[in-house]
Amino acid sequence: MGLLLIYLILLCLGIPWYWPADSTLVWMGFPGWVISSIVVSILASIVTAIALHSKAGALDE
């Protein structure tokens, strides 16, 4: 359940619905909302890697 909650939070943060529609922030060549989306995606990858090891590791071969 904890993992599902983490993914739900990441899903909510990854979609930029909460960004002001007229935001013109540009950082490192990308719009600000794209940077936040990329950061969330990296976090999702890290969580998945950790979950993959702990969850799959728990199974018996």
Added chain:
Amino acid sequence: MNNLVPLSLGAWLFVSCYLGSLLLIGWIAKKARTENTMRDFYLAGHGFGTLMLFMTLFATQYSGNTFFAFTGATYRIGYAWIVSLHFMTAVIVVYLLFAPKLHLLAKKNGFLTPGDYINNRYTNKLLVLLVTLVMVAVLANFLLAQLMAMGRAMQGLNPESGATSYNVGVIILALIMLAYGTLGGMRAVVWTDALQGGVLMIGFAFLIVMLFDRFGSLEKATQMLMHVDLTTGSRKVLVPSADQCRQWLSYILAVGFGICLYPQAIQRIYAASSLKTLKRSMTLMAFMPIPTMLISLIAGIMALAYLPGLEGASSDQIFGQVLREVQLHSALGNMLVVVILSAILAAMMSTADSALLSLSSMLTKDVFAKLFPHSLSEEELTRLGKALSCLMLFFLVVLAITLKDKSSLVQLLDRKLDMLLQLVPAFILGINWKKLDGRAVMAGLIVGVTLALIMAFGNLSFVTNGKVFGFHPGIIALGPNLGVTILLSLWFNGKRKLVKNNYDFSVKRKVS
């Protein structure tokens, strides 16, 4: 790719040698064969190590087509296509739900096809047939699209010959693909996958560097597009609208659940040499969307800023224009484009070959062997599989040539994800919920597929651009599918318990 500078004789020679090397790989893979069985041909015997499995999972998830189709998508909708980063990550998250358990089951029971799991889990032959039919329809569609893309790529390389280039391209590339696939089976496909994946990643990284060299920084391109957004009201750089945000959610769910249920993806889960190998490969895969999707996003943004003017379906040609710019920029750029083009052609063939191999394994094992059990030996079944590959490919090549001017017809048929999504209960729920009943899964699948097809082709007023309120029809249809599956499973379980209780009661009464 109709905008390329015509290739020189040397460049054509390189492309021919590159494609010819695939035949050599097929021959080496044949020599590496340890036994003449279906398992060896379709799953490479005892399976792949971490690196090979990672490369083939990568090539399965990102075909050669992905790079320029995604560049075209970015060109059309702008930065909002960053959603591709999320839906490609979602694929690995969904694998987490079922792949480790499925791998262990496959090793224990010697699964070869997706139908083997369905048979083992539900012992329902009709359900095996139904799931196989859905998967065969999806794969045939997928294969046809790849063949047509191969023909168009060849037409782009030799535009003067027009339709002849397309036809000859489809036939020659299909023959090469068939030759190395039939020689080396899964081993040949995976080894060519690894080669193409590696060349494409390195080639595209160089391509981005060359684009920066040709046009300037990404910041400059973003600022230019931002200015266009602010003056014209478009949203290529500005925050996506509410409707686009809804579409993001739909894409994340549809691609996440759909792609990992491709039969060739399931067979790669079976083909891992161990759980540890699978786990390591998937850990690497979890980080691949970041470089891969960012490369096509940046290429699309640079094209949008500096090569504007293409609209609608013609925007898919933008990748050709980007390559042309790189070709004209320098001699090194010209060489890079030739290497990238060869790798793209080979990657398309490799992707198509994975689908063909999967298709032939399902038709042989889940259809023929189920209809005529014990009629053929393992060796004969493998030969039959190869013959079926030839037959299917011949049929699809004829179709690809016949439909070459009717791409819209193919787009209409392009409902692969909508169909695959209906298999979520059978595979993902089935592996995690012991009470799931095969008859309930079958009823849910029929409801889901029917609804998805009605919404996709029914010309309904509430369906706009193939989406229902921004959602894929497959996602909408999955709701009733899951509802029917879960409710019927609970009902069947309740009935079973009731029968068991009545039986216990009558036995106890007799004893007393």
